[in-house]
Amino acid sequence: MIDRDQQFAISGELAFTTNPQGARLIEIENASARAALALQGAQLLDWTPVGQAPVLWLSPGALYREGKAVRGGIPVCWPWFGPHPENPAFPAHGFARTRSWQVIGSEKLLDSTRVTLCLDATEVDPKLWPHQALVTLTVTVGTELRLDLATENRGDTALEVSQALHSYLAVGDIAAVTVEGLEGTDYIDQLQDARRLRQKGPVVIGEEVDRIYLGGCPELQLLDTALGRRIRIAQSGSASTVVWNPWADKAARLGDMGPAESYRQMLCLETANAADDAVTIPPGGAHRLSVEFSATAL
Numbered sequence: 001m002i003d004r005d006q007q008f009a010i011s012g013e014l015a016f017t018t019n020p021q022g023a024r025l026i027e028i029e030n031a032s033a034r035a036a037l038a039l040q041g042a043q044l045l046d047w048t049p050v051g052q053a054p055v056l057w058l059s060p061g062a063l064y065r066e067g068k069a070v071r072g073g074i075p076v077c078w079p080w081f082g083p084h085p086e087n088p089a090f091p092a093h094g095f096a097r098t099r100s101w102q103v104i105g106s107e108k109l110l111d112s113t114r115v116t117l118c119l120d121a122t123e124v125d126p127k128l129w130p131h132q133a134l135v136t137l138t139v140t141v142g143t144e145l146r147l148d149l150a151t152e153n154r155g156d157t158a159l160e161v162s163q164a165l166h167s168y169l170a171v172g173d174i175a176a177v178t179v180e181g182l183e184g185t186d187y188i189d190q191l192q193d194a195r196r197l198r199q200k201g202p203v204v205i206g207e208e209v210d211r212i213y214l215g216g217c218p219e220l221q222l223l224d225t226a227l228g229r230r231i232r233i234a235q236s237g238s239a240s241t242v243v244w245n246p247w248a249d250k251a252a253r254l255g256d257m258g259p260a261e262s263y264r265q266m267l268c269l270e271t272a273n274a275a276d277d278a279v280t281i282p283p284g285g286a287h288r289l290s291v292e293f294s295a296t297a298l
């Protein structure tokens with residue numbers, strides 16, 4: 001597989017490597033930023049613009065195991081978000097994040113590097129997922145980071161997909177973080193029996209939070225006064241945003257969050273099609289979910 005992938009290497013800019021735990025990675029370094037992506041799950045693990053601290057949070061206790069998503073970066077939740085709608089025994093957040101994806105393209109652009117991976121889900125066991133689709137992730141690494149997740153329905157019946165680009169963002173201290181852009185939006189509180197509530201003012205986090213905000217939110221801003229940084233998140237193809245921080249007790253239960261206080265250094269803001277916002281793709285049709293990040297000093 002490594003040999004097949006070599007055709008997509010770009011000298012001095014994009015290389016295929018293996019980390020000490022045996023995970024196969026794509027490492028990108030250009031004049032604007034550095035990034036790393038695991039071939040399992042097409043999971044971005046790092047994006048660090050030149051002269052800045054990493055923008056994505058990667059757990060200091062991250063485990064690299066076949067069939068298990070790495071805690072941090074941007075896991076791809078597909079073709080369902082959260083628990084399977086009918087069968088709780090099926091993997092949470094779908095199967096794409098734990099499968100091996102195939103690299104199908106790479107490109108050196110003016111100030112950025114682009115890599116495209118795909119997962120052919122026409123070959124998945126029909127007991128797990130009785131549909132035919134091709135899912136493609138295009139990642140563009142520059143002073144901005146962009147991810148485009150495209151689903152093509154290759155079957156002859158309509159396909160319903162829920163999904164998320166499950167971004168873990170690095171923050172200086174969760175107590176010094178404010179999220180703007182969700183004011184007045186209704187959300188499903190996953191910690192209160194899916195109660196529907198309305199957000200008043202910006203989002204601040206002082207306890208475990210697990211919410212699905214409903215309604216299009218083309219731009220979110222994470223203001224981090226501890227790191228002196230603003231992260232802008234532009235979203236499209238999405239009418240739901242998930243906000244998640246496990247806080248101390250759940251972090252301890254997860255087992256791969258690292259030292260006890262690590263949950264204070266992360267916040268998940270996930271670009272989603274979740275709950276009421278699941279998308280229906282007609283036969284032969286496609287849907288694209290996109291997110292773009294930029295980080296600047298406050």
Ligand code: BG6
Nearest residue numbers: 069092093166190210242244270
């Ligand atoms: C979030 C969900 O998207 O992902 C949470 O809203 C969940 O309910 C979290 O706990 C992490 O999920 P996992 O499967 O990666 O541990």
